[in-house]
Amino acid sequence: MNCIIHRRAQFSASRRYWLPELDEAENQQRFGPCSRFPGHGHNYVLVVSRAGELDRYGMVQNFSGLKQIIKTEVIRQLDYTYLNDVWPEFRQTLPTTENMARVIWHRLASHLPLVQIQLFEHPELWADYRGNGMEASLTLKTHFSAAHRLALPELSYEENCEIYGKCARSHGHNYHLEVSVTGEIDSRTGMLVDLGALQGAINELVLEPLDHTFLNKDIAYFGTVVPTAENIALYIARLLTEPIRELGAELEKVKLFETPNNSCEIYCCSSSHKQEDEGI
Ligand SMILES: [Zn+2]
CATH class of the missing domain: 3.30.479.10 (6-pyruvoyl tetrahydropterin synthase/QueD)
Structure with a gap:
């Protein structure tokens, strides 16, 4: 029987919407207050969903094992960082919440058969990514x-x-x-x-x-x-x-x-x- 399990994790990080190829006025016009130096922060909530068959112990995966992978691959790397500099993916594409969900998927995909990455910027704004390009x-x-x-x-x-x-x-x-x-x-x-x-x-x-x-x-x-x-x-x-x-x-x-x-x-x-x- 196929089953989906969800694991929630949190991290805090800052970011800035700023493209070096644009000048100050263009960045300001395009990204508004999000372009301001030195950036702004969020307490992100991440929900990782993976699928799998139940094993003989009645689990898709031991939740502590899942927690460990998320901690090693995402939380320890992003918590208390300036996102624009921390992963090369964010130098190529700005760390918006939707792009962060996409990049986190690709970071975790080799470790977990993912179904969805959900990332909350705050309780009233979140992104979902399901591996579709x-x-x-x-x-x-x-x-x-x-x-x-x-x-x-x-x-x-x-x-x-x-x-x-x-x-x-x-x-x-x-x-x-x-x-x-x-x-x-x-x-x-x-x-x-x-x-x-x-x-x-x-x-x-x-x-x-x-x-x-x-x-x-x-x-x-x-x-x-x-x-x-x-x-x-x-x-x-x-x-x-x-x-x-x-x-x-x-x-x-x-x-x-x-x-x-x-x-x-x-x-x-x-x-x-x-x-x-x-x-x-
Ligand atoms: Zn009514």
């Missing part, structure tokens, strides 16, 4: 607050209560939203998307219009569509697909938490488009 994913996590009521307009209040329970009454949530985009890492800047522009698009197209609204009344789309978490996620995915494409990336997934217990995901890759086209 220069392709990686970036996820931004954010939140908004809104009220809604789950009810079909053609049904009575009693009938809606029958279907949606208490949610047929007006109430609100603090929604947590994760937007994942996928794309090719630039071989020089290390970036798969302009993060500032992505944040700007999410703010402008999603957070600003939806935050502190009564969805059923304030958002025209939900005048006829019941604003369940699933429909809100689908709406957000539709709002973001084209603008993210214009930034040179693809929307991969929208995950919406209505409460810590209830969440849903919309996958925006080709297979989900196919399902949509088929009327599913």
Whole structure:
């Protein structure tokens, strides 16, 4: 039986987005405050996922052995360093979070049959790399607050209560939203998307219009569509697909938490488009 195990590790390191072939003004224009001397730091959280068969001891791999490999090959080498200088890969391609995930994969791949490298720059921004050339994913996590009521307009209040329970009454949530985009890492800047522009698009197209609204009344789309978490996620995915494409990336997934217990995901890759086209 094939099984995937995950091991988490942490390190602290600094970096600077700076290309020597550009002058001061060009670096500043391209990378903003991240270009400042002498750089800035993060407490990175790394999650290494590997696959394998269970052995006679009931393990894919002894976790302490896995911990040791990650410690030797990554943590001891990167912890408390200036990333731009520590590994030659980062002199070729800047140590953005997505590029770091890619490089860590290649450093570990000869030791472990990897499935995924996940690297958190902070709890609301992380990269996923799965061994596909220069392709990686970036996820931004954010939140908004809104009220809604789950009810079909053609049904009575009693009938809606029958279907949606208490949610047929007006109430609100603090929604947590994760937007994942996928794309090719630039071989020089290390970036798969302009993060500032992505944040700007999410703010402008999603957070600003939806935050502190009564969805059923304030958002025209939900005048006829019941604003369940699933429909809100689908709406957000539709709002973001084209603008993210214009930034040179693809929307991969929208995950919406209505409460810590209830969440849903919309996958925006080709297979989900196919399902949509088929009327599913
Ligand atoms: Zn609700």
